[in-house]
Amino acid sequence: MTSEHQPSATPPDPDQKPELSFGQLLYRFLFFDWLFRDVNAARDLYERHAARQHNQRMSRYLPVYLRRWSVLAAFDFCLGILFEKVVQATLLSAWFFTWSCVTVTGMVVITVAWLFLAFARMP
Structure with missing residues (x-):
């Protein structure tokens, strides 16, 4: 059989995100570090400012994680x-x-972390 008769595999859709494994999903459900950027890894002042703004925007999700952890504490x-x-x-x-x-x-x-990020003033 030649390669002309082989069915071609469909290329992956670039808009479709890869699915997470159960372990990755559980980690993201309980821990929030994947939401934030490292400000110290920035190369210049503009990247540092952008990372800090990003972290302040992402701090709105910290109360969700606080509720999850409070349920875990009560359950334990x-x-x-x-x-x-x-x-x-x-x-x-x-x-x-x-x-x-x-x-x-x-x-x-x-x-x-939520108090420092949500109520910090940008210089």
Whole structure:
């Protein structure tokens, strides 16, 4: 069979974005660093200013991440109470109470980042 008779593969559509894997999607659902640009990686003053403006515009999504992390903190805390009081599995309750502390710490980081970005004045 010659190459003339082979069915040609359709070229990919340039407007169609590649689909994310479940791990990438979960990462983007929980963590927000992919939204922001590194201001220190800018080569000159104009790029730095553009990156800073971009980061300030993207800060409007930080309350969404704060809500997600607060749901995680409440869920971990409730599971900690459940395993401590109902099941009396102290090791599992300690595990979930520890994760609730970690998520509350993440909420503090998100809140501070949002306050600095949303209410900062451009020089």
